[in-house]
Amino acid sequence: MNNAAERPTVLVFGGTFDPPHRAHLTLPMLAAKTIAADHVLFIPAGCNPQKMDAQPTSGRHRIAMLEAALGNDPGASVSSIEVDREGATYMVDTLRQLHTMARWQDCRLRLLIGADQAMNFRTWRAWQEIMTLAEPLVMPRGEQEVEALQDALGALFPEDSRAWRDRVLDLPRRTDRSEEIRSDLSSESPLDDQLLPEVAAYIRSHGLYGRNEADGSEE
16 A cells, blocks of 8 residues: 555546456456555446447446446446536546546546557547556556567657657466356356356346346347
8 A cells, every 4th residue: 555645546447348257347457456446436428429329228327337346345436527518438538537637636547448449549538648647557468478569659659669668567368358247147158257246247237238137038
């Protein structure tokens, strides 16, 4: 944990979470432990401006699934600020808002992103301002090696190569993908290794992704 005299560090982790799978839940907590962060703030996306043609399950359900998965963990919470916002949501607006909120305004924010997002980071709205609001941390994806990702980011950001290399975290790899999970849910495939029981139970009880409460089958 951070020294009490320092500002608490909050790891901000955004995503669609449609549905939230084990990688969504375990990797941010491991990242927080790696940098000695005090809290993980999960932020389900509203309308992703880069995916306007494929909008997700309602924010209410995605928030509820995350809350069910996190239980009463005091080291993590879920924010609805993007779901509550009308129209397209941009991370820079979210971070600006967090800095004005009483609970977070005295915290040091860090933004956890995946390797694919990092490689696309220059296309984000006001990405340079994001750097000042919440310095990124980057998770490798799939079989990607840490050194290969460091080299790629160093080449993409030659003006700040060393800093970007240092932002890469060496975390366990998981291959969970929400799109594949949604497909497997509709075809009744077993998903115990990808979904927490609390999330699977919520999906069944609300008939999400074609699952039926009575028997877990397609509607």
